[in-house]
Amino acid sequence: MNAHYRTLKFNPIDPASECAKTDRGYDNLTLDHPALAVMTDFRLVPAATVTQQASLDKALDKMKTVGVRMLLVLDDDNRLHGLITANDILGEHAIEYIERNRVKREEVRIADIMHPTSSLRSLSLQDVLQSSIGDLIHTLKGLGLQHVLVSTVEYGEPKIRGIFSAAEIARQLGLELDPMGHARSFAELEKVLLHVKVA
DSSP: OOTTOOOOOOOOOOTTOOOOOOOOSOSSOOTTSBGGGGOEETTTSOOOEEETTOBHHHHHHHHHHHTOSEEEEEOTTSOEEEEEEHHHHHSHHHHHHHHHHTOOGGGOBHHHHSEEGGGOOEEEHHHHHTOBHHHHHHHHGGGTOSEEEEEEEETTEEEEEEEEEHHHHHHHHTOOOOTTOSOOOHHHHHHHHHHHHHO
16 A cells, blocks of 8 residues: 555543434524424435335335334335325325225335325425524424425436424424324424423
């Protein structure tokens, strides 16, 4: 090897060492902190995904394993075709599809009940970079959404850069959402925030 490289020094590991947790350097998040502080950035954390042909149970298993309630639906070329939530799989959406098409649950594929990209909206990364957490909640509160994607263009190609989750934002703000509630939407998050301010 070239002589200008140096040998790094090894150190003993302190037995009290803990693994560092992902954070963006913010303590005690508030609504005035940058929205980016609560975005799941797919440059830092891999997106939780599933294929269009996956079964409902396979998608649910993936959600449990990864610890999420929503998966992006991709094709073999890594292109986004939609998203699917735990509520879609466990709620009326799947039941209605099964009854309407007279099929068994195990015959239903993610493509049958997912939200296709044509029905999705996203926030641009440029807008997110100039926004606060409060701006984000204010923007999304009336839409009944649990998740919202963040899009950008890289080297002329459209990309999904990240995602916001109402439940994850509540967790990072130290708020309690109904753990058994299925909504966990931005509207519910705002209600909790208003209650906290009044209290």
